[in-house]
Amino acid sequence: MIDFTENEKLKEILEALREEPTFPTAHYDRDGDCLEFLNSPEAYWGERVDNLVTVYYGQESSDMIGACIKGVRKLVGSLSQKLPTLSIVIKDGPFHVGVLFGLALSSGEKAPAEHVRLTYRKIIEAAANAQANLDDLLLQP
Amino acid sequence: MAKPDKRNGYYNLEAVNPFDGKPWTLFISRDRLGWIAKRGEPAVSETAYILKGILLRPRAIFKGLRRDEDEDTEKGDNGWLAYCGLPEIAFDGKGQRRKPFVNQVYLAFVNEDRVVYNWRWEKCSSENPIMPMGFKDRFKRQLL
Numbered sequence: 001m002i003d004f005t006e007n008e009k010l011k012e013i014l015e016a017l018r019e020e021p022t023f024p025t026a027h028y029d030r031d032g033d034c035l036e037f038l039n040s041p042e043a044y045w046g047e048r049v050d051n052l053v054t055v056y057y058g059q060e061s062s063d064m065i066g067a068c069i070k071g072v073r074k075l076v077g078s079l080s081q082k083l084p085t086l087s088i089v090i091k092d093g094p095f096h097v098g099v100l101f102g103l104a105l106s107s108g109e110k111a112p113a114e115h116v117r118l119t120y121r122k123i124i125e126a127a128a129n130a131q132a133n134l135d136d137l138l139l140q141p
Numbered sequence: 142m143a144k145p146d147k148r149n150g151y152y153n154l155e156a157v158n159p160f161d162g163k164p165w166t167l168f169i170s171r172d173r174l175g176w177i178a179k180r181g182e183p184a185v186s187e188t189a190y191i192l193k194g195i196l197l198r199p200r201a202i203f204k205g206l207r208r209d210e211d212e213d214t215e216k217g218d219n220g221w222l223a224y225c226g227l228p229e230i231a232f233d234g235k236g237q238r239r240k241p242f243v244n245q246v247y248l249a250f251v252n253e254d255r256v257v258y259n260w261r262w263e264k265c266s267s268e269n270p271i272m273p274m275g276f277k278d279r280f281k282r283q284l285l
Contacts, residue, residue, distance in 0.1 A: 048279065
């Protein structure tokens with residue numbers, strides 16, 4: 001049985017933080033070192049693509065409505081060695097989320113399976129208008 | 142990183158300790174709650190009414206979430222956790238209560254500082270409907 005009384009405390013905190021929803025929305029979580037984007041408020045389920053990426057599908061539409069990439073700090077760190085200006089771009093302001101998924105796709109030592117590559121392509125397309133501030137990425141963990 | 146607490150932007154969240162089955166405290170950041178709040182329904186209701194139940198009454202808890210070589214999962218409490226449960230309810234796109242989604246479980250992910258940083262529905266395993274898909278391969282060890 002759900003104790004809604006107890007859960008109301010968390011709801012109060014959320015209500016106090018509530019803003020008018022706008023989509024697409026993206027967020028880098030420093031605690032999880034993961035970057036997510038969502039194009040819709042729809043309830044969703046996640047499906048892992050590989051060790052880095054999880055796709056979000058709408059519960060009612062079954063459309064791809066977002067995705068999550070983890071290990072962002074390590075990914076950006078290793079890519080920054082090849083692309084020294086990457087940290088400058090990140091620091092400059094909102095970062096196009098799709099770019100990070102594209103970088104992740106090309107970061108592997110071997111070519112991804114065809115179905116993985118196609119899924120990444122769909123994610124990159126879906127993330128076309130999503131931007132996130134990655135300032136926390138440049139802070140010490 | 143400083144220990145999470147309310148002073149530096151984290152709220153406490155009760156959960157079951159996977160190592161001894163007793164209550165312990167996890168943390169959730171104000172920053173993440175702020176993003177949840179900006180997404181409106183049903184994200185807000187899932188966080189308010191489903192997440193806590195999963196942390197207090199999980200069906201399983203896994204350790205060794207990442208498969209990166211830099212996560213040392215052999216050092217005691219270090220290592221990331223995944224709580225898995227079967228919610229009694231779900232919420233539709235308008236935040237209206239409904240039955241749980243069929244053939245799905247709810248996961249909550251916890252980092253090594255005991256911060257709950259992500260939570261979501263996932264398809265269940267075809268082998269075991271109370272476990273997430275791929276549970277045998279994606280986690281190092283099942284604790285509970």
